[in-house]
Amino acid sequence: MGHTEDMRRVRIGVTVGDPAGIGPEIVQKACADARVLAVCEPVVYAAGAPGPLTPGEESAASGRAAYDTIVQAVGAARRGEIDAIATAPVSKRAFAMAGLPWKGHTDLLAHLCGVDEVRMLFYAEGRGEVDEAGHAQAPRRPLCVTLATVHVPLASVPSLLTVAGVARTLSMTADWLRARGVDHPRVALAGLNPHAGEGGLIGHEDDDILRPAVEAARAAGVHASGPYPADTVFVRALRGECDAVVACYHDQGLIPVKLLAFGDAVNVTIGLPIIRTSVDHGTAFDIAGRGVADHGSLVAAIRLAAALARERH
Numbered sequence: 001m002g003h004t005e006d007m008r009r010v011r012i013g014v015t016v017g018d019p020a021g022i023g024p025e026i027v028q029k030a031c032a033d034a035r036v037l038a039v040c041e042p043v044v045y046a047a048g049a050p051g052p053l054t055p056g057e058e059s060a061a062s063g064r065a066a067y068d069t070i071v072q073a074v075g076a077a078r079r080g081e082i083d084a085i086a087t088a089p090v091s092k093r094a095f096a097m098a099g100l101p102w103k104g105h106t107d108l109l110a111h112l113c114g115v116d117e118v119r120m121l122f123y124a125e126g127r128g129e130v131d132e133a134g135h136a137q138a139p140r141r142p143l144c145v146t147l148a149t150v151h152v153p154l155a156s157v158p159s160l161l162t163v164a165g166v167a168r169t170l171s172m173t174a175d176w177l178r179a180r181g182v183d184h185p186r187v188a189l190a191g192l193n194p195h196a197g198e199g200g201l202i203g204h205e206d207d208d209i210l211r212p213a214v215e216a217a218r219a220a221g222v223h224a225s226g227p228y229p230a231d232t233v234f235v236r237a238l239r240g241e242c243d244a245v246v247a248c249y250h251d252q253g254l255i256p257v258k259l260l261a262f263g264d265a266v267n268v269t270i271g272l273p274i275i276r277t278s279v280d281h282g283t284a285f286d287i288a289g290r291g292v293a294d295h296g297s298l299v300a301a302i303r304l305a306a307a308l309a310r311e312r313h
Contacts, residue, residue, distance in 0.1 A: 009041070010039070010040040010041065010083050010084075010306045010309045010310055011040065011041045011042075011043055011081070011082045011083050012040045012041070012042050012043065012082065012083060012084050012085070012086055012302050012305050012306055012309070013042075013043050013044075013045055013073040013076055013077060013082040013084070013085045013086070014027050014030065014031060014042045014043065014044050014045065014085075014086050014087075014088070014298075014302060015027075015044075015045045015046070015066075015069045015070055015073045015085065015086075015087045015088060016044065016045070016046040016066075016069060016088050017066055017069075017087060017088030017089045017090045017283065018058065018062050018063070018065075018066045018088075018089065018090045018091045018094055018283045019046065019049060019053055019062055019065050019066065020053050020054060020055055020056065020057055020058055020059065020062040020091075020094070020283075020285065020288060021056075021058075021062075021088075021089060021090075021091065021282075021283030021284060021285055021288050022088075022089075022283060022284045022285075022287060022288050022293035023066075023088030023089060023090075023283065024046070024088075025288075025289075025291065025293045025295075026088055026279070026293050026294075026295035026297075026298045027044060027046075027088050027295075027298065029293075029295035029298075030042070030295045030298040030299050030302060031044060031302075033295065033299050035299050035303065036299055036302050036303065039302075039303055039306045039307070040083075040302065040303075040305075040306040040309075042302060043076075043082055045069050045072050045073040045076070046065075046069055047065050047066075047068035047069040047071075047072060048065065048068075049061040049062060049064065049065035050064050050065070053065075055288040055289030056285045056286065056287075056288040056289060057285070058091045058093050058094040058097065058283070058285060059094060059097060060094070060097040060098040060099070061098075062091065062094045063090075063091060063093075063094030063095045063096070063097050063098035063100060064098040064100075066090040066091070066094065066095070067090075067095065067098065067100055067102075067108070070087070070090075070105065070108060070109070070112070071112065073085050073087075074109065074112045074113065074274065077274040077275075077276075078113070078273070078274060083275070083305075083306075083309035083312075083313070084274065084275035084276065084277070084305035084306070084308060084309040085274065085275065085276045085277070085305065086276075086277045086278065086298065086301040086302040086305045087105055087276065087277070087278040087279075087301075088278075088279060088298060089278070089279055089281060089282050089283045089284075090104055090105060090283065091282075091283050091285075092104050092151070103151050104151065105269070105276075105278060106118055106120055106150060106269055109269055109272055109276055110271070110272070113272050113273055113274060115271055115272060115273070117168060117172070117271050118269050118270065118271035118272055119146050119147065119148075119169055119172050119173070119269070119270050119271055120146070120147045120150055120267060120268075120269065121144065121145070121146045121147075121173065121176060121244075121267070121268045121269075121270050122143075122144070122145045122146075122147075122253065122254065122257045122265050122266065122267055122268070122280065123142060123143075123144050123265065123266050123268055123304065124142060124143040124144075124257055124260055124261035124264060124265040124266075125142050125261070125264065125300065125304075141237070141238055141239075141240055143234070143237060143238060143245075143256070143257060143260060143261065143265075144173075144177070144237075144243065144244035144245070145234075145244065145245050145246075145247055145253040145254075145256070145257055146169055146172070146173040146244060146245075146246045146247070146253070146270070147169075147246075147247055147249070147250060147253050147254075148161060148165065148166050148169045148246055148247065148248050148249070149161065149248065149249050149250070150250055151250060152249075152250075154249060154251075157192070157248060157249045158192065158205050161192065161205060161209050161210070161248060162209065162213075163209055163212045163213045163216060164213075164216070165213075166189070166209065166210060166213035166214075166217075166246070166248075167213040167214075167216040167217040167220070169246050170187050170189065170213065170214070170217040170222050170224045170246055171217055171220055171222050172270050172271055173185070173187050173244050173246060173270070174187050174217075174222045174223070174224075174244075175270075176268070176270045177243055177244060179308075179311065179312070180308075180311065181311070182243055184223060185222075185223060185243045185244065186223045186225070186241075186242040186243045186244075187217075187222060187223065187224050187225075187242060187243065187244045187245070187246060188224075188225050188226050188228055188233055188236065188237065188241070188242040188244070188245050188246070189210055189213070189214055189224065189225070189226030189227045189228070189245075189246045190226065190227060190228060190229075190230040190233045190234075190245055190246065190247045190248060190252060190253075191206045191210060191226065191227035191228060191229055191230055191233075191248075192205045192206055192209075192210065192227070192230075192248045192249075193205060193206055194229070194231075195229050196210075196226070196227045196228055196229050196230075197227075206227050210226065210227040210248075211227065214226055214227070225242070226246075230247070230248075230252055233245055234256040238260075254280075257280065258280060261280075262280065262281070263280070263281070263294055263296045263297050264280075264296060264297060264300050265280035265297065265300070266278070266279075266280065266297070266300050266301045266304045267279065267280055267301070268304070268308075275305055275308045275309055275312065276305075277301040277302070277304050277305040277308070278301055279297040279298050279301055280297050281297055
């Protein structure tokens with residue numbers, strides 16, 4: 001049997017996300033894309049809504065449909081009917097309107113899989129650029145970023161950072177890299193404050209929490225380092241000085257990822273017993289139903305899910 005035929009046997013569940021957003025459109029486009037069909041068999045999951053839906057309008061009905069779709073796909077993955085899940089975006093507000101206690105995919109997936117610790121990791125594959133003369137340049141290194149905290153107010157971040165929690169994030173990131181074939185993963189930690197606290201002159205969290213977390217991770221066998229000033233650590237990662245960066249909060253990690261690879265980056269939930277990837281963007285209600293949504297990030301998410309499934313098997 002040929003290599004391409006082997007890859008086609010991987011079954012990836014693709015969820016449509018919030019049905020009032022761009023999810024149904026990008027799922028339809030991605031599942032017909034040759035780049036997807038070359039590496040897996042996509043299986044679409046879309047639950048019916050318990051009420052009327054209007055494209056571009058989030059509602060309790062759309063939130064409930066998105067939730068039911070995720071439940072179906074997770075059940076199929078845990079039963080072994082599919083090898084991984086790639087998800088289109090959901091709306092936190094629609095979840096709340098439906099009376100659901102979860103803020104989105106990450107905490108819901110942890111609940112459905114019965115695990116306490118999961119993290120959001122973003123992976124942006126290195127791509128070559130084309131210069132002004134039309135010459136292809138060497139592809140840059142992939143950028144891998146894990147978030148120590150996720151969808152919380154910025155004012156809450158310092159109190160949510162703990163030595164144990166940050167050390168665990170460093171360790172989980174290293175474990176994911178090892179599973180991807182990186183023998184001795186190097187994980188750098190971004191500082192919370194400007195200049196990583198400047199020795200306590202600009203905040204105490206970097207010295208009191210982040211440095212001990214790095215030491216704890218190193219004691220557990222992780223090649224961790226930092227904290228480094230956040231305004232340079234991502235540049236250092238792209239230069240090859242580390243294999244991944246742990247960011248202290250959502251925008252600290254996502255701004256560099258989206259600046260470099262918006263539309264191509266993939267969100268991976270690490271710490272689950274199943275493989276789950278997702279797009280790097282939201283529901284885009286403002287363009288829902290217009291047929292203009294870019295499905296590139298979902299293609300990347302499905303392809304990475306297929307690669308992770310093959311590596312696991």
